[in-house]
Amino acid sequence: MITFSNIDGTPVYYWRTNRGNTTTRNWNATQAFYDRLVLWIRDLRSLSSAYGSVSYVVSAGFYVNKAGQHGAGTAMDIDHIRWSNGTTTSPLDRAHASGTQQIRRRYLALDAVARRRFRFVLDGWYNAEHADHIHADFGGLPTTCETGSESDTKFVQAMCNNFMNSGLAVDGDWGPLTQSAFNTAKSRLAVTGDPHSSSSVWAGMMSKVAQKGFANQAF
Amino acid sequence: MTSSGSRLTRRSFVGAVAGLGAAAATGTALHGTASASTAAAAPAKVDRAVGLGLLGGAVHTLGRSAEGWVLVAADGTARATTGLGGAEVNDMTTAPGGLVAVGATSDGARSVPSVWESVDGLAWRRTSELTGLDGHLTVVGSYGSAALAVGASLTLERAPRQRIVVRRDAAGWALVPTTGLAYTDQWTASAVAGGADGWTVSTVDASGSSVATSPDGLDWTPSAQLVDVAVRSLATTGAGIRWVGNAMGGSGAVTGVVGADRRPVPVPQEAQALGTVGDRSYWLVDGRIVSATV
Ligand SMILES: [Zn+2]
16 A cells, blocks of 8 residues: 555645645555546546646545455545635535536536546435545446446436436436436437447546536536 | 655555565465465465454454465464455454454355354354345454454445344354444444443444444444544443544544544554554554554
């Protein structure tokens, strides 16, 4: 395991004991996971460049001394992101459940960026435990969209609702209505290929969703 | 070691166990084929260590090396084990008749919560498996003749779905129904301890640890919330419930008493709490075990 206080130069803070705290923290993760975090934050910078640079990330933990991916040093909990133009997105403040569509779309954009690099991404729609952070880990790779995954299905349902007003129940059940809305989304985003079997197709689709989300544009 | 532009300051977990030379560092010290009874004590690289158990009064932990699970003594010497194979082992403790370990064995895409027991810490035998459940046991504690293991069923994405409690009594291990723990269903159990007054369990969510107590392991009452710590050891002392663990904002070594202040434990920054025996806490540091008074 390695120790880091920033990801590719962007500081990572901890707010669970003191909101707004900018004390340097010594986080731990495996080298391989850290390397993936670098790819993730470079994606994030590139897809959200209209906001300026990423000023900081706030996390609830990487290596955490418990069983599972956190205990192996291969997981991240995202609480908050701030950009240099003052824009923020705050899973910690349950942005996925905000009454403002623009805030929900920005959360979905962050969610989508994580899904480019991590297969198991657990968000506010997934379950109560993840209502206040987005979890991403090394499980289940490579990254594709699986209709049998509650996490992927709820994300797709929330995405279709927030960008296309699909009116789907966010229940994690990939039925005909979800399939139809997903087909429409693929078509409107000009996605060719199969996001269920091709990681590059799914990652490309997530980039397009992220761009729409950061720009607050429907599709 | 570092990515350009980042300021990585330390690599841990890659060193050999205490006092090791080149032989261990190149991975030649241990052979998975060695039988438990004849395996010589030898140093080994471990990337993970779980639990603490007493053998002949001496503290040991289970370490995961490239060759599989090894029994590691406090001086760093390690011996190959049999019976654990490639299992996910999450905790180990002393129990009447030897040691008990908990975790899961893989069954295709699923994992079966499992319990193993051993007289000597080297030869392990699976004594319970919860077939039909997809999940894992993450902690085990014992007191007197009883033992209690806590875990969770898991989602496809391996997130905790529902609490599992397994209790050992004279008849053996059995899944037991519980009340009062449902609020912890989606959290990971990280410590359990038994005492004269019953059982104490700690579970970890994104913010910290939640402690609950039970007279019998069946009916539970929430006791305390500890922000910014993953508790790995609980003990009932005259001063109250003492805990030991790692911070979550960073991972510093910390200890405290529920309801009172916490303090850092004087071990290296990357030390990972393994547990406590009596008044000493044990930590994995750079592949080595170190201890401190708590
Ligand atoms: Zn997490």
